Amino acid sequence: MPGSTEYDVIIAGAGPAGSTAGYILAEAGLRVLIIDKSTFPREKLCAGCITAKTVKLLQRVFGEGTADLRKGNIINFEARRYEIFYRDKLIIGRDTNLPFYFVERYTYDDFLLKKARGAGAEVIEGDGVEYFDADRNSIRTSSGRTFTARFIIGADGINSVMRRFFPEDKINKRHWQENLATGLEIFIDRSALKEEINHPLLCFDYVNYGYSWLFPNRDRLIAGTGGLNVKNRRQLLSAFRKFLSTLDIGEVRPRRIKGYPFPYGNFLREPVHGNIMLVGDAAGFADPLLGEGIFYAQRSAELASTAILNVMKKGMKAGDAAAETAREYIRLLQHCLYTEFDYALKTRNFIFNYFNKFNSLALKMLMTVLGSRPVETIHGLRSYRWMKKHES
Ligand SMILES: Cc1cc2nc3c(=O)[nH]c(=O)nc-3n(C[C@H](O)[C@H](O)[C@H](O)COP(=O)(O)OP(=O)(O)OC[C@H]3O[C@@H](n4cnc5c(N)ncnc54)[C@H](O)[C@@H]3O)c2cc1C
Numbered sequence: 322m323p324g325s326t327e328y329d330v331i332i333a334g335a336g337p338a339g340s341t342a343g344y345i346l347a348e349a350g351l352r353v354l355i356i357d358k359s360t361f362p363r364e365k366l367c368a369g370c371i372t373a374k375t376v377k378l379l380q381r382v383f384g385e386g387t388a389d390l391r392k393g394n395i396i397n398f399e400a401r402r403y404e405i406f407y408r409d410k411l412i413i414g415r416d417t418n419l420p421f422y423f424v425e426r427y428t429y430d431d432f433l434l435k436k437a438r439g440a441g442a443e444v445i446e447g448d449g450v451e452y453f454d455a456d457r458n459s460i461r462t463s464s465g466r467t468f469t470a471r472f473i474i475g476a477d478g479i480n481s482v483m484r485r486f487f488p489e490d491k492i493n494k495r496h497w498q499e500n501l502a503t504g505l506e507i508f509i510d511r512s513a514l515k516e517e518i519n520h521p522l523l524c525f526d527y528v529n530y531g532y533s534w535l536f537p538n539r540d541r542l543i544a545g546t547g548g549l550n551v552k553n554r555r556q557l558l559s560a561f562r563k564f565l566s567t568l569d570i571g572e573v574r575p576r577r578i579k580g581y582p583f584p585y586g587n588f589l590r591e592p593v594h595g596n597i598m599l600v601g602d603a604a605g606f607a608d609p610l611l612g613e614g615i616f617y618a619q620r621s622a623e624l625a626s627t628a629i630l631n632v633m634k635k636g637m638k639a640g641d642a643a644a645e646t647a648r649e650y651i652r653l654l655q656h657c658l659y660t661e662f663d664y665a666l667k668t669r670n671f672i673f674n675y676f677n678k679f680n681s682l683a684l685k686m687l688m689t690v691l692g693s694r695p696v697e698t699i700h701g702l703r704s705y706r707w708m709k710k711h712e713s
Pocket of ligand 1 (some may be wrong): 336337339358359366371450452456478479480481545583600601607
């Protein structure tokens with residue numbers, strides 16, 4: 322209904338989380354408005370690695386299989402091998418029948434937003450959400466427009482504006498800051514590297530509580546380093562430069578290096594307030610060991626949308642419906658995400674403490690003993706629970 326200011330659902334942010342929710346809800350026939358401060362296609366700093374569980378979600382939600390995604394250039398590279406290094410020492414290199422897929426966010430996010438628009442969601446670009454009025458269930462944008470909705474989904478990323486309207490007891494600020502990470506990245510032309518690299522490399526020990534990566538795309542590679550802010554202070558940039566020096570690509574000018582925060586264990590247990598539900602990075606939903614966030618952005622959006630649709634079917638009054646939807650969303654998160662996050666967090670703490678003591682030999686022994694289990698876990702075929710016995 323163009324021109325209307327009343328919707329069933331308003332979604333702040335059109336990243337993977339916002340567009341996934343927008344698509345599901347508009348497909349179900351709801352009046353949906355997506356608002357993003359950027360104009361699409363837009364860049365988002367990211368290494369663009371997606372795993373089997375994301376591809377499965379793209380099939381389940383959007384009906385897009387890998388063949389279509391390759392054809393549409395949404396998946397632009399895939400690799401059936403990975404290597405893990407401890408500094409510049411190769412620890413393990415394995416072939417896998419579970420491919421890692423690579424996307425460019427410029428294309429991927431635009432593709433998802435077009436899907437949401439195609440399903441009937443209205444989209445406002447280039448105008449950010451600025452204010453939330455709890456009494457009226459309305460939001461105001463930077464340009465001064467006001468819109469109301471029964472439900473509001475905050476999908477506006479790690480620096481979420483919607484999260485600022487949550488009471489302090491729902492956001493433990495100290496815990497949030499302690500588990501916030503920063504990633505630094507550069508793009509590298511394939512021609513700049515002496516050897517051809519067609520699979521992902523993960524390198525440990527350049528940073529504390531984090532790692533470095535070199536991921537392939539069709540036309541270029543992405544080198545990055547990310548780690549917890551509190552464990553690395555100002556050393557992240559020098560750690561990244563040390564990692565880059567092993568790639569032998571010559572002088573890297575500071576302007577080429579881009580940085581952006583990402584959630585790394587600071588997921589919110591109660592990402593709901595009034596009729597607002599937070600999804601994706603806004604709620605801190607990323608894998609606490611690897612920082613993988615695209616899947617969790619889309620999965621949490623799917624769960625929030627399911628909660629809305631389940632409750633709307635019951636035909637409840639607005640206030641009751643908001644409370645019931647919040648409960649339903651948390652129940653789904655508990656069932657589908659929180660247990661995994663808890664075990665991934667324990668695994669992370671175990672791994673980074675352990676490495677600090679025993680270095681590369683420990684990593685090699687661990688990877689040999691675990692075999693294909695870590696990769697199956699990353700792809701969603703196995704739970705992080707298999708690390709439980711290492712807790713004590
Ligand atoms: C360096 C780096 C590398 C990464 N690599 C990977 C990887 O390889 N694989 C992986 O799975 N994850 C990776 N991640 C994490 C991943 O990028 C995020 O988890 C993912 O983008 C989260 O999606 P989202 O939709 O929640 O938020 P975003 O993608 O951040 O989208 C949020 C959207 O909200 C909009 N917005 C912001 N404020 C407002 C506002 N006030 N009003 C309206 N709109 C607003 C923004 O313009 C943006 O479009 C990486 C992150 C970093 C920093």
